[in-house]
Amino acid sequence: MQQEIPYKIYLEEDELPYSWMNLRAYMDKKPAPLLDPATMQPITQEALSKVFCEELAKQELDDTTKLIEIPKEIRDFYKMYRPAPLVRAYCLEKKLGTPAHIYYKFEGNNTSGSHKLNSAIAQAYYAKQQGLKGVTTETGAGQWGTALSMACSYFGLDCQVFMVKCSYEQKPFRREVMRTYGAHVTPSPSTTTAVGRKILEEFPGTNGSLGCAISEAVEASSRDEGYRYVLGSVLNQVLLHQSIIGLEAKTALDKYGVKADIVIGCAGGGSNLGGLITPFMAEQLEGKAKYQFIAVEPATCPTLTRGTYAYDYCDTGKICPLSKMYTLGSGFIPAASHAGGLRYHGMTSVLSELYDQGLMEARAVKQTEVFEAAEYFARIEGILPAPESAHAIKVAMDEAIKCKETGEEKVIVFGLTGTGYFDMMSYEKFHDGKMVNYTPTDEEIDTAIAKLPKF
């Protein structure tokens, strides 16, 4: 007989994973290698180590080691806010009247407010180990910047954050949280970097984008010997660290003998979704199980659903390595939507490859329907979600409603990546009926894609 499932499944401290899982090692057809922008050849670990810490450069290129041990110092930090709960959404199921069983992995119970801390602490740890003075980074919605500030403060590293301008303005208090953790925050594009000045010249009055902010942070890191650049999404290393989300979720389900049918996550650069699906996808790639995976992206920035699969720059300034990925073109600047964390032109190469192989689906949703789902969920499940996370809620609810129609008792698992405490200006717009939906035209996308690098 199946054990009764509590509202929240908390693993014990010793059930917290001892290793991260490297999804690439399970793939027969691996993601294409990163290219060095100087040579347009696969980048070497040596070249990559000029941008990233050595250990992280190594992790970035390693596509064969299945399990990578989590250093004790990082695991100790994880214990402060992990294991994160896997929540059975009993109230939501009841309200929707669905036979589906809905679970969500909640990553918002830490001060950064999201899953980003999982990789931030790892990257700060390796930077500290290498004897660096500090790190530079970009942040969209501000969750990554906050997470990195916390991690740097813990290890005593300087932290310089370039924050996408539209988020900087929408979330005035985010800066203050980062400051509480001792970080320095600059709105991007800024005049403090050459690439920032160039972007401002080309697009005066731009709201910025993750792509711009990345370029600025990379440039800033190269100004001082003791600094390296760190990134909160897109990279293989980040997906590796975020695998802890999926590992915990799967351990919790296994503990209660529950097999997921559908796994859903929002997708900007792909870090939370990549982390969440890792152990499930690995099992499927080993032929041991079958799942339906759904990536949910904003209609304003429809990377998977309307982008193209090609080599592209990861940043607007074209100074980072190139990645083969689904992309709207590194020159594509999405409209200022209320899900700043999903405003990225590309998608991590692992998810891009899985999507290309037909192993994952993708859906694009409009922001007003996302906020409707967010408010509905907040009222029923008592958690105020981040707009980014609410993309997954929207599709999870859609799937649960389908189950109501078909009578199927599917098990739906989705990633609730973070909380919306700093998104109240967006909620206000929604409440006041002032939120508009923007979908880029085919011409806009075609124009940006036409500028992809040629080989």
Next chain:
Amino acid sequence: MQQEIPYKIYLEEDELPYSWMNLRAYMDKKPAPLLDPATMQPITQEALSKVFCEELAKQELDDTTKLIEIPKEIRDFYKMYRPAPLVRAYCLEKKLGTPAHIYYKFEGNNTSGSHKLNSAIAQAYYAKQQGLKGVTTETGAGQWGTALSMACSYFGLDCQVFMVKCSYEQKPFRREVMRTYGAHVTPSPSTTTAVGRKILEEFPGTNGSLGCAISEAVEASSRDEGYRYVLGSVLNQVLLHQSIIGLEAKTALDKYGVKADIVIGCAGGGSNLGGLITPFMAEQLEGKAKYQFIAVEPATCPTLTRGTYAYDYCDTGKICPLSKMYTLGSGFIPAASHAGGLRYHGMTSVLSELYDQGLMEARAVKQTEVFEAAEYFARIEGILPAPESAHAIKVAMDEAIKCKETGEEKVIVFGLTGTGYFDMMSYEKFHDGKMVNYTPTDEEIDTAIAKLPKF
């Protein structure tokens, strides 16, 4: 041999208490009864039921029943965000270099951001049971208003919130969270009530106070048959519901064979501290154990340390029942500090009586030292505390540092009542060095106390 203690102790769902604990029932000398402002005689349940829901009026007056069963509907709601973790502050202990063992009961992992939800859901439940249309209330820092909005939304009740003006202005996004849950929020004092207009006339330009807001909410509740007033602190019923904090904390400690030496909480109206100490104090009153209890209050509003023990009105407008309590006088309007939730002129009668009997200590602390402790804690333990909660952190750290000096391995337990996500304007002032400490003069206090009702 003692079991190794994890960073966070999470109870199982079936360890969540089935009953609240009524501390008054354990006291030989009970708190003095509430007085009816119309007769100045002990208030009857009938008279009290005109203000509060019937079941809550009953709980308010019951000082003999030790355990009161938690209705299933409330316990089900509790399961969405409880049991709350009892955290072992390993990182803080290490950083302070103290032999003390520090634990904190963290109540911030829910969208209201504090422990207030524990009583809000109970009060909303009884209002619904009685067939009411809605409730009115006041809120200081906004945590209670948010909690009540969530609870009302869950049970489909209308929710009208009078928010202390200085908090309304300091925390613009709090209103929006309440609105997400469908509540109506009015800054207090307002011109929508007679008592509000009177207060504005007497003190033009006032920042408001909890006392004012209570008066307005009580008046608003009397305008419509289907409404009752609910209150987030001070009352016996609230302490009863908040006993869940202490019950869980004590169960968690008992589970690992840990005996607390010092129990610390911040004290505004006294709800979290009262709830936290309940099972510990009950044990002590039964002669089974001995603890040191410390109430921490802001120096701007030093109710216990500088107030007097006498009958006083619970509200500025003098329309609520009178309570015998430590008070600065219901006419005392504290300076606009950054711990809005602690700006109350009185202290719940249970804690007042215990303090008067010498069973509890009290300390008043300055806000700059509170924010120093808050930032220190945030960086070490990874949780950004509410300014109110940081009062307890400050004294817990002081006690831990004393242990360092004496070498004592004391077990310190404190209540971390909530998170500071909506307090970033206050943190900003602190970072910018613009935060000032204000301590009322003896004359100010004497003047307010001189106006206490005479018998």
